[in-house]
Amino acid sequence: MAFQVKRGEGDVTVVDVDGQLIVGNRQELKQTVLDELEKGERKFLVDFTHTGYIDSSGLGVLVSLSKKIREQGGELRLSSLNEDLRTLFELTKLDTLFRIADSREEGLENF
């Protein structure tokens, strides 16, 4: 399974992305998070500890989810991006759109 949903500290929903977030599986992540949003969850942390690669459609789905979550009064945070992933976020200036934590623990702090 590419995406695993876990409960973090308190009421934060943590989504682990295993492998890659690309055009072939982005809809699976989108649906996973939207299902949780519909259940009433509002705080999401997407963790990339085990992610090697994201493409532009993966970046796009994160932008789309962040917007939908904000519209419901929630927040989407990201954590544990490797050097390559950080470069992609910086190039596209999406690092200005998301709160990006160095670690899962930091992402869960004061959420």
Next chain:
Amino acid sequence: MGPRPGSLDNSPPGMDGSPDFIAEPMERELVFELPNDLLCIEEAVEFVLARCSTCEEVARKLRLNFRVSLVEALSNAMIYGNGRDPDKRVRLEVTMMTGRVTARVTDQGTGFDPQCIPDPTTPDNLCREGGRGLFLMRKLMDEVHYNDQGNSVTLVLHTAGPESFRGEARA
């Protein structure tokens, strides 16, 4: 359905280990005819990367710059060029030479004008879901060329020289 190994030209002449060829520019060419299926992109890109002769100094360029750009070119060809039509195909030609890697991706669509793609990093466009593929290709590759019709893109990555990685955002 993934890339079909049987369709690959993966045995270039002159690469049989003969020392006579060591001083000559080494060139390898891979040619794919891919089905218009997004699920085969990953397998095709991994296949190409595994065959790029590399050393430590260019490893990141291949892993990040080339890989991201190749995936973007293939998905653009399948989604926008071929309009997700499963009956169409995408041609991928990769040439590896000393100092540079070139990939040409050609779809069977009518083409588009690459000048019409807006900058996805402006405040107005930052929150849009799409529109970052071509931008990333241009940032990460040393050269990006479209043919006149706009249905074939050629990506060139320089793998030698003292310059830092293209697209590296850090100082």
